[in-house]
Amino acid sequence: MPPLLEVVGLSKRYRTQDGGWLEAVHEVSLSVAAGECLGLLGPNGAGKSSAIQCITGFYPPSGGAVRLAGIDVHADPKRARRTLGVCSQEDTLDSDFRVLDQLARHATYFGVPGREGERRARALLERFGIADKAAELVESLSGGMRRRLQVARALVSQPSVLVLDEPTTGLDPGMRRALWAILQEERGKGAAILLSTHYMEEAERLCDRVALLDRGHIRDLGAPRELIERHAGSAMVEEEVRPGFVWRRPPNLEDVYLKLTGARLDEAAAS
Amino acid sequence: MSSGGALWGVGRVWLRYFDVFRKSAPYYLVTTFTEPFLYLLAFGFGVGSLIGSLEANGAQVSYRSFVFSGILGQTVLFQGFYEASYGGFVRMYYQRIFQAIAVTPITLSEVLWGELAWDASKATLAAVIIAAIGVATGDFPLRAPLAIMPVAFAASLLFSGMGLAVAARARTIEQISYPQYLLVFPMFLFCGVFFPVESLPGWLQWVAWALPLTAVNSLMRTLTLGFPFQPWAIPILAAWLVALVLYSRRAMVGRLVK
Numbered sequence: 001m002p003p004l005l006e007v008v009g010l011s012k013r014y015r016t017q018d019g020g021w022l023e024a025v026h027e028v029s030l031s032v033a034a035g036e037c038l039g040l041l042g043p044n045g046a047g048k049s050s051a052i053q054c055i056t057g058f059y060p061p062s063g064g065a066v067r068l069a070g071i072d073v074h075a076d077p078k079r080a081r082r083t084l085g086v087c088s089q090e091d092t093l094d095s096d097f098r099v100l101d102q103l104a105r106h107a108t109y110f111g112v113p114g115r116e117g118e119r120r121a122r123a124l125l126e127r128f129g130i131a132d133k134a135a136e137l138v139e140s141l142s143g144g145m146r147r148r149l150q151v152a153r154a155l156v157s158q159p160s161v162l163v164l165d166e167p168t169t170g171l172d173p174g175m176r177r178a179l180w181a182i183l184q185e186e187r188g189k190g191a192a193i194l195l196s197t198h199y200m201e202e203a204e205r206l207c208d209r210v211a212l213l214d215r216g217h218i219r220d221l222g223a224p225r226e227l228i229e230r231h232a233g234s235a236m237v238e239e240e241v242r243p244g245f246v247w248r249r250p251p252n253l254e255d256v257y258l259k260l261t262g263a264r265l266d267e268a269a270a271s
Numbered sequence: 272m273s274s275g276g277a278l279w280g281v282g283r284v285w286l287r288y289f290d291v292f293r294k295s296a297p298y299y300l301v302t303t304f305t306e307p308f309l310y311l312l313a314f315g316f317g318v319g320s321l322i323g324s325l326e327a328n329g330a331q332v333s334y335r336s337f338v339f340s341g342i343l344g345q346t347v348l349f350q351g352f353y354e355a356s357y358g359g360f361v362r363m364y365y366q367r368i369f370q371a372i373a374v375t376p377i378t379l380s381e382v383l384w385g386e387l388a389w390d391a392s393k394a395t396l397a398a399v400i401i402a403a404i405g406v407a408t409g410d411f412p413l414r415a416p417l418a419i420m421p422v423a424f425a426a427s428l429l430f431s432g433m434g435l436a437v438a439a440r441a442r443t444i445e446q447i448s449y450p451q452y453l454l455v456f457p458m459f460l461f462c463g464v465f466f467p468v469e470s471l472p473g474w475l476q477w478v479a480w481a482l483p484l485t486a487v488n489s490l491m492r493t494l495t496l497g498f499p500f501q502p503w504a505i506p507i508l509a510a511w512l513v514a515l516v517l518y519s520r521r522a523m524v525g526r527l528v529k
Contacts, residue, residue: 014529050529056374059529078280078376092371096291105290109283109375157375 002070003031004083004192005038005055005161009064012050012216024050026216027064032192034160037183039207039224040196041253043261047216048196049089052165055194056086068161082110085159087151087167089196093138099149100125100134103156110157117156124152127182143170151179155186162186162193168202180206200254210253212260219260224253231256277384280377284385285392287372292393303397307346311404314338314465327467328489328498336410340495341464343398343405343419344426344488350394351427352455355434355519356447359386363438369527379527383520387431394427395420402495411495418494425512426487432515439522463488483511 012025053059057073071080107117232251319335373379405411462484486504
């Protein structure tokens with residue numbers, strides 16, 4: 001069975017303001033099968049968002065191809081994107097509509113009839129714990145609720161491919177875990193999930209495989225355990241977390257991330 | 272319904288705007304009609320009572336009717352431009368609605384056509400209602416609201432294209448003020464809304480005719496007041512329409528898509 005999301009040799013170059021070229025994504029290849037969650041990790045400026053914009057068909061690629069359920073998203077975007085649910089990094093909620101209408105309206109863009117869209121919207125609001133906000137304006141929601149609503153919106157078309165760009169940013173630990181449970185359910189139903197995140201714990205828990213992207217290149221791709229063993233070994237890591245207090249812990253994905261991306265304080269500050 | 276055709280996508284976007292309009296109808300009605308009404312009252316009835324009638328383009332007409340007809344052009348200019356420039360900027364930059372819809376089966380191209388089609392529809396509706404009021408006051412013939420529709424829609428689309436192009440080029444919402452003061456207001460004042468373009472100095476007449484609102488006003492007066500048809504108004508309108516619609520879409524795609 002072919003993967004639901006297939007990215008082959010994807011490259012994206014931009015014209016910079018000084019007239020030169022910046023290669024944001026360099027020949028990235030990855031695939032996500034039905035029921036699989038693939039994590040996309042990397043520092044800010046690594047090319048994650050550019051790659052995601054190409055994967056959703058919003059940016060044209062400079063090279064390579066993206067197929068959603070076997071359909072080329074750039075050659076036939078209308079058909080390919082019927083299978084796609086997107087939660088972008090930025091808040092793109094339609095503030096002209098109330099919470100329930102927001103989801104029902106989004107469903108119509110996929111050709112879902114009005115009544116069915118409303119039924120799905122109500123079910124999603126229940127599932128995401130914001131049913132009591134159905135009649136409220138988006139502005140009245142907290143940041144965490146808005147984020148949940150945006151993920152809910154990505155599900156209203158019942159997509160087989162989910163592309164989530166930092167979906168849990170700004171959520172408290174309880175909400176984050178609730179969202180993880182929902183993503184696990186979606187995966188259980190056979191959705192292919194591409195998850196971009198800065199939370200290593202999230203990637204380790206949710207993702208079957210992880211791609212580490214840095215300066216447009218995939219540095220490595222594999223199961224979190226595999227990557228940890230390959231790049232961080234199995235010896236306990238000692239960290240002085242505050243003066244005089246040394247913490248001994250097993251190696252984790254963050255050690256792999258720091259090793260492969262060479263993240264420095266100035267890059268962290270830039271984020 | 273299938274989510275196949277481009278027209279379906281444009282229609283979905285248009286319906287989104289219509290639903291927002293429908294839900295906030297009182298707000299839109301107040302903001303859409305207050306301004307033209309005030310101009311009508313002040314210039315049509317106020318200044319009109321002082322001036323009486325005037326001769327323009329070889330026709331004799333009451334000043335009130337002259338201004339009434341000019342208000343049709345002003346309405347499509349302001350409605351089209353403001354909805355697409357300020358409204359378009361808010362939807363593109365703050366609400367990110369274009370970006371949200373353009374990752375569904377509706378393409379960015381369809382989103383932008385939907386935006387222009389709605390902006391033009393709303394401005395056309397405003398002009399048709401103003402024309403109906405002109406019928407009620409006895410300034411326009413009964414057929415005027417229907418007769419102006421094609422010109423009103425083309426002109427609304429043109430000014431919506433102008434607005435969307437401005438939204439695409441503006442880095443901040445404040446920058447929209449530049450074309451507003453340097454292009455829209457001069458058109459409003461010098462392109463025949465309040466006085467015949469022929470009363471301007473020769474060189475300024477050329478400038479006025481180079482701008483699209485003069486052509487719009489000329490066609491509106493032919494349709495509502497029976498002024499002689501000035502055939503060059505059609506190519507001027509068509510050239511601006513094609514140029515602005517194509518440029519606005521290109522500029523907005525260039526702004527959003529790297």
